[in-house]
Amino acid sequence: MREVTVKSMKLARDLDGMLDEALERDLLIRIGWGRGGDEKPKSGEIGAASHLPADSRVLLLGDLGQCAGAMNNGGTFTLQGSADSMLGAFQRDGRIVVEKDAAERVAHNMSGGVIIVQGSVGDDAGAGMSGGTLIVRGHAGKGVGSGMSGGTIVILGSVGTEPGQGMSGGSIVIAGSCPPPGEGTAMRGIEPEELSEISNHIEPMGLSIEEDALVLVPSGGFPATSVELPEPSVAEGFESIALIPSSSERLPVHTSLDPLTLLMPVGSEEGGLLFPIPWLIEAETAESWQDGVASEQPALVRRSPRACDLLHIDEANLVECSAYLSRCAGIVLDLDGIPTMDDAEIEAILVSLSSKMSEDSLILLRDGVDRVDHLFRLVIDLDLDGAVVDAAAPGGSRAAAALPRIGLAARAMNLTGQGRHLLIEMDEAPGAEDLLISVAAGCSVLVAPPPASGLEESLQWLQSTIRGWMIGLGIDGLEKLNRRNLRALDYDTASISGLRLIGYDRPLPMWLGN
Template identity: 35%
Template structure:
């Protein structure tokens, strides 16, 4: 089933700007309207004349309790996402991810909705009155999704809990990968995929479901069928292979005289180079990747030097970000985005841990996230190194500040092989100079690793901290900064900005073969790098 789209699309940047303006104006009015029990309207003039919207996306994220909104027109993706309460009614069509990550909002779409309706919903309800696209109710963990009209493929795919009711036909593979919840179909239903059972509804079950539906025309008849997961052994698969190497076989060299051991060197990096961005200053080009920003919060009795290191160093975190942290947005923490993101200094969207999104979907998510984040916060994308060309192209297209490639993506591509892949893609796609490149490593980076990657043209590195204790992380960061400074002094340069590819040498034949670097001793790249 095709996804609803605006009939006459305006310029993408205009649509994004209009959407941001609507969210900006709505923000301060929501609380006042909730106190007065008033309905805010989008798509009407102050005099009440209809002016339908056309393509606006990412509207009304994280609606609070008591908010009441009504919109008119054809809206884009990620509308009414991350809500925790209130109501949102759309008199028109919606794009993909309507009501995504819902945690209490009542969302009603009076016409058609796109793909991934109610994605990752935990509570609340989403009602669509004229059918929806593929993957409706995917990965739901609770809440209710009611659909009148046909639903596309994989309805309820991967759902863990909750209820989906479809008054219409459903596409292939209904309930694929579901581990909990129920899908009720009052229409034609194809044979379910393995692991899903199709059964009739029980009388008590039918009564309970219909009690949830105030509209009697949406009541479920007794001949409807129910899809539930098959009881049995659930197995988790981990098919990812790991990188076959690290950066220890790449050396740093220079003809310059080494610096004095006490000479000051510059290891500071900025995340966000555009003039309009509120940049984050990193004492060294490293973002520790942590589950929670609380790990970077020192205890009151901690040494002052530890507090200084931790308080000024940003990290990439999944939850509880500090004002200097970058919050990574992925399926695992999507439900906490509305509450946590306003406290972060920036955000990264992990494309490899979210459903596939086209450019319009990504624009919608970016509008929603930017409306929640602090003004002019740096934003970026994370994706697999195997998709680095597409990653860089998308980051440039959407005007993002950084494109970070995950090395451990299951391909087995080594860090050394990733260097020329990234360099060629950067040269082709990131020509404006404001979108930075990054690597998300599968091991804890050393000062040597950072120097090698900076010399290769990588701007920011992220990796998991090698320890969990807060003070130990501070000592690791300090030690890594000292190691990086020592590397710079050894090769005679006083800033990471002076590191270049000419400083690098492959220390063995295999590394030279995959990286294109000069082989130490041979002092040239291997001949096949010059072949046409």
């Protein structure tokens, strides 16, 4: 773990420890000063002062890294210093004041509250905003307000190229020089009502705005271009793959079998998540699964997790997930469900989330099979516990074709050799063969939705069927499954998967050496 990550985690945990008492006694939390009032400024911490609850107040001295004040849910955060990219990103409510400059993507995808930057900001300030107010005393880079759908941005200085590119709502007020606006954006003068409203925000700061300020709004005659992303799906599962014994040995029916799967955090000998069968069930919530086999089967949920559940986090629940982090077994951050971020910004988000979890919780990343190399690199570089690879692809994919992509990328980076876990995601409820094929292909657990009805009966059937398959395959533990237990049932499947062709019992020549 990098030094900046360690000190960022410490800062986040210390702040969380002070919040309850501060809220109860209505206290201002001061960070960056010693007991005697001497200055001890912070430097470079990432994910600082994130997920602030309503009515909390934090004053911090120093220059912070990425995602400072992100996911604000009603707190007041004052930074006596500067901030790197994504200051106040995903803010839902509250107030953030930065006394110096901030870098790129200030107030990214903000939906409420106020953010004030006393200095200048970088590119794409206010991009994706849907509500709230962003005020910048200095200048802004290119792309200010790109893709915004609501809210107000006030720039008292000048702005870079393509302001308002692709905006569909809201307004951008610019007091300084402004180049021609981006596509779909119109420019006009400021109206008296707007001038009065903005003055209410900036006059307490000793600032004013002139009547010659410009306002950018969506062009009424140019409809915003909508983007319909293709729906990813799995056109064919593992139907063309068979399971066979890897030896001639037979197991008696009364043999003691171990169908359990344990996912352990990297470098830890405690904790971990135990799976009765290797299936992580996707569901909105599993809080009602209190009895029977389902009560012990882990699920990937979006809210109200049990102690054995992983929390699926994307932009839709990035703010409210903080209420659940202390009581789940771990998290899966969905890279496909959040805006594009660089490594440092992703790490900052993970710091803000993991600081609210127990130290033995699992932390995984999720992305599509088409981005598996980038996904695995992030898992290793950020020292995470594993990855969930979605086998679906736009236009429909074949699950058999995903196996070599996952396997070769994992082998090249020695992912499993480092104790990290691979999970593969499918879009339909699995059968026993699907679960065993996934394990044999090197994926510890299969992620998939439950059947439309009868989850308890399905789990009971899967448990008994998996045990039957283990007897038939001659193995007493799932860890003994490997690719030698798999056969492609036809030439086409063998050619895209690299598996041995049944009857031929060797990979096709094109796969030799891989």
